[in-house]
Amino acid sequence: MQDAMLVQFHPLRPFYRGEIVAWRIGKDGEKLKYGRIPEDVRPSAGQALYRFTVETAVGEVQQLLSSQVFSFRSISIEDGASSSTLPDHGQTNLESKNHVQVVKGAGSCKTVSQQSAKDLQYGRVSAEELVQAVHDMLFAAGINMDSEKQTLLQATLSLQEQLKESQATLLLEQEKAEAAAKEADAAKAAWSCRVCLSAEVDITIVPCGHVLCRRCSSAVSRCPFCRLQVSKTLKIFRP
Numbered sequence: 596m597q598d599a600m601l602v603q604f605h606p607l608r609p610f611y612r613g614e615i616v617a618w619r620i621g622k623d624g625e626k627l628k629y630g631r632i633p634e635d636v637r638p639s640a641g642q643a644l645y646r647f648t649v650e651t652a653v654g655e656v657q658q659l660l661s662s663q664v665f666s667f668r669s670i671s672i673e674d675g676a677s678s679s680t681l682p683d684h685g686q687t688n689l690e691s692k693n694h695v696q697v698v699k700g701a702g703s704c705k706t707v708s709q710q711s712a713k714d715l716q717y718g719r720v721s722a723e724e725l726v727q728a729v730h731d732m733l734f735a736a737g738i739n740m741d742s743e744k745q746t747l748l749q750a751t752l753s754l755q756e757q758l759k760e761s762q763a764t765l766l767l768e769q770e771k772a773e774a775a776a777k778e779a780d781a782a783k784a785a786w787s788c789r790v791c792l793s794a795e796v797d798i799t800i801v802p803c804g805h806v807l808c809r810r811c812s813s814a815v816s817r818c819p820f821c822r823l824q825v826s827k828t829l830k831i832f833r834p
Contacts, residue, residue, distance in 0.1 A: 598617070598667065599617075599627065601667045601668045602617050602627065602666075602667060602668075603665060603666055603668050605666060606644055606661040606662045606664075606728075607638055607642075607644075607645075608666065609635070609636060609637035610632045610636050610637075610647065610666070611632060611635050612632055612633065612634050612635050613631065613632065614631065614632040614666070615629065615630070615631055615667065616629075616630050616631070616632060616649065616664050616665060616666055616667070617629060617630065617665040617666075617667070618630045618649055618651065618659055618663055618665065619663060619665075620659060620663045627665065628651065630649040630651045630659075630664070631650040632647075632649060633648055633649075633650050633656065636648075638661070642720070643725055644660050644661050644720045644724075644725055644728055645660075645661050645720060646658055646659065646660055646661070646720055647659065647661070647664075660720060660724065660728055662731065662732060663728075722752035722753045722756060723749060725749075725752055726745050726748050726749040726752065729748065730745060786833060788806075788808035788811055789807075789820075790807055790808070790811040791808060791810065791811055794808035794809075794811075795808060795833065796808055796831070797809055797830060797831055797832070797833075798828045798829070798830060798831065799828065799829050799831050800812065800818050800823075800825050800828055801825070801826050801827045801828065801829060802823065803818050803820070803823045805818050805819075805820045805821065806831065807819075812825075812828050
């Protein structure tokens, strides 16, 4: 079976746990290697590329961009969700004419990528990485992107990312302002006289402890809420 002829490139498709894929990166970009998807992954809405974990050899995992991972047309979703295994490392060349190679396994499970957790959060891809991925894809198609266009594209993507972050920050600040306004309204309502609904309360009734404004308290001999006889009133002050 000529696996290299079945490779397809769909960088925005979801991948499924157990699915056998092909991958290539860096200086080995001209040769495809087998890998396996350890868990279901899919891009978030609006993502141009995304990052996820691929088991690149037995007991070894690596964080790859979706532009570095290829699927096989012969593997259906149902097959991808099955308990597929990586080819034995004794089968270094499944078929030499396929140019699909198997990476030899490591003794224990380890992560090859040493990128920071912040960079890998939610599969985030930087503007620089995205530009490099676009350059690699165009180069593979025989199209060369000069350095000036790469710089311009990276600057554009960086500005778009900054705009998204600014919008998210603005939204957060607006939510905080709305919450503060609601708290202020609630505090104001708590100090409003519930009889006249216009003045602030500044008198508490003894013995029940209900509060009224000075004008309303002077007009009653019984508490308007519990109907207890007013024995005296005390002035209260707002903190």
